[in-house]
Amino acid sequence: MTDLPKTFDPAEIEARWYAHWEEKGLFRPERPDAVPFTIVNPPPNVTGSLHIGHALDNTLQDVVIRYERLRGKDALWVVGTDHAGIATQMVVERQLNAAGQKRTDFTRKQFVDKVWEWKAESGGAITRQLRRLGCSMDWANERFTMDEGFSKAVVKVFVELHQRGLLYRDKRLVNWDPHFRSAISDLEVETKETNGKFWHFSYPLEDGSGTVSVATTRPETMLADMAVAVNPTDERYAALVGKKVRLPITGRLIPIVTDDYADPELGSGAVKITPGHDFNDFEVGKRAGFKAGDMLNMLDADARVIQTSDGLIPDAYLGLDRFEARKVVVDAIEAAGLLERIEDRVIQTPYGDRSGVVIEPWLTDQWYVDADTLAKPAIEAVKSGAIEIVPKTWEKTWFNWMENIQPWCVSRQLWWGHQIPAWFDEDGIPYVAETEAEAQVLAGNKALIRDPDVLDTWFSSALWPFATLGWPEDAAKVDRHYPNDLLISGFDILFFWDARMAMQGIEFMKEVPWKKLYLHGLVRAADGQKMSKSKGNVVDPLGLIDQFGADALRFFMAAMESQGRDVKMDEKRVEGYRNFATKLWNAARFLQSNGVGASASIAPAEVFSATLPVNKWIIGEVMNTVQALDAAMADLRFDAAADTIYHFIWDQFCDWYIELTKGQMDDETKAVAGWAFDQILVMLHPFMPFITEELWHAMGSREKDLIVAQWPQLVVAPDIEAGQEIDWLIRLVSAVRTARTELNVPPGAKMKAHIREAGDLTRARIERQTAALGRLARIEALSFDPAPDGGAAQVVVDEATFVLPLEGVIDLAAEKARLAKALAGAEKERDSLAGRLSNAAFVEKAKPEAIAKAREDHADKTAEADRLKAALDRLA
Structure with missing residues (x-):
């Protein structure tokens, strides 16, 4: 066991653990006999830098891949970048312009060489930033849409589409950019x-x-x-x-x-x-x-x-x-x-x-793909269920676009990109082939000039699910990892990338590229507006990582990702998840200080033979959480998964289990607490990989790093009776605490409780939990005798009423007066707000944010009045 520092410092642990994982090859452990699970990242532009949309998209993918890796799968997350034709050419041309040069001062080869030089020096910015986010990608096999193997696949697809009559040259109107020509x-x-x-x-x-x-x-x-x-x-x-x-x-x-x-x-x-x-x-x-x-x-x-x-x-x-x-x-x-x-x-x-x-x-000659023909099998794949689109509501959009698809213009008048494998004779007749020698044969050895155009970058990225696996040479890898299991993508590239992958994958692999397509929304500003530099509301994810840590940002992204809805940026929520990480850190320090360390195994016998209700309860809560997490992940409900693990850690474990076991750490409890905390670290790891790996090792010696540990198994059924008893205890303590707070009972004051109408089960529970009620509810004595006359607070839990005499504890008259005055004030404000909201003139003329604020205030005052009235009613 390693003593943890008092303060949680995300920056220090993030750099250290990421380097450790990558150096040891843990993003792709050797698992040749395991069930494969494969996803590919939407390849970001090589010119790009991490923006908030990337943070959402890649966080969701990393949650899934870490989850499946923990479940023992041969988890492959293919990573790479797109050569980004126009964007990259523009960057390099700007550099030349700054030096008083322009592209046409160079031959095409010289200019392309300069682009490659730029990529070598500056093209890895976004991949370094993805590492900062914690993305556990297969960097050892990073791909680039212009690398040699991928380029061969691009040429092969172009030529074969032409041979099949699915790619042709035509004169049509295009969107022409006069700046880039x-x-x-x-x-x-x-x-x-x-x-x-x-x-x-x-x-x-x-x-x-x-x-x-x-x-x-x-x-x-x-x-x-x-x-x-x-x-x-x-x-x-x-x-x-x-x-x-x-x-x-x-x-x-x-x-x-x-x-x-x-x-x-x-x-x-x-x-x-x-x-x-x-x-x-x-x-x-x-x-x-x-x-x-x-x-x-x-x-x-x-x-x-x-x-x-x-x-x-x-x-x-x-x-x-x-x-x-x-x-x-x-x-x-x-x-x-x-x-x-x-x-x-x-x-x-x-x-x-x-x-x-x-x-x-502009009317010009370009190369086109017969998208209408290619779209038909992709349409049928969604109809048949071979491709499942999540959320399902996007199916209608898919069908509408695919059924009305236009020819796809795939040629671009640039120098950077995959040069089109076509050669023209002096009459302008094109000959399409993989090499010039093959084109010469087709042309009968006529003099030929190669088409200077390059391919649209979406053409090459459409091959991403199989060309990244080494197609067509590496048949074994393709067979193992194609089709991919899942694609996570923003809905905004549904047609430009997702649909084209479906078309090309089915055409060349005779099978869909992925079994499931998950479409997430956009990350918007806090007020719901689309982020843009001109509006000045763009959020830098790296700045958030610097401020709160990558774990906090990742958890925010997962927790806010609700199917079919955009994510509203909320820095306060990110800060809240940083506090969540700190709470977990402090829980680990508490456990360490009480002699609780790492569990010996994933299912230690001493844990599952526990006798104390509180330990049986937390074991059952772990099992329930695992089951809920598995169900949420199966449905790709990232928000539900994050909510499940958050509330289990914060509420059940940190707020209640630790409180219930304080000062009661016997050997059984130490074993159960260590095991439960281990399960927490494993379950939270996909969302917060850095802090969980740090705590995993700090709690004791481990055979494996957490990233390749084993996902918790449903090895024991929850103890229903123990669960119900601790649930009863929590409800009783919570109700007593609420009553004390509402009635201004001094925090240190100990009270007596007289119980009426308690059944045998409640009496047995009271007997077992007397010590816990004394510690947590500050009840020094419990009696089944009638309560003395005088003012008292009453708390009802199940069939029993707990009467808490207040004579000598508070000034009853003063407290009644205080509550009555506060209640009158709250009711007055509540009614005033209700009147304003029922005023048609106000609702019609006020700004939407003013109306929303009035409704929020009315709800707050209504709740406050209800609480104060309940407090008055308690003073029997």
């Missing part, structure tokens, strides 16, 4: 409300018989208009359908077509159609018979005006930035007398989340 995913688009304009133009009919009114928030795109659409039911335009209008500025003749997209109730009911620069217009254009290759493109990769294929844009517009072109177009329309009016309007505007520039829908 690249297509980006929907996830990388941030829609913001901006103050803009709504311009109304007149387009003259070809025959000069009139005009058609259209409106737009992007006037510059009219340089590439290809049609005007009206609703087929709109009688105002029935005679004009099939006719043409002549575009101002370009003079292009474009048809008036019908399409349900045009809403007769909005504006004029006529809509200008620019299929090469608007996602909705692209679909209208296709329905109108325009092929993608014939759609007009008026912008280059920098979002500057270029000539359209029909050559009708005047030279004065060429080379203008899109927003410069906007002003010039509006001026020209106005000069021609065709500007009807301008409205102010709030516009939903797409921005690149990293570049901060307005995203442009």
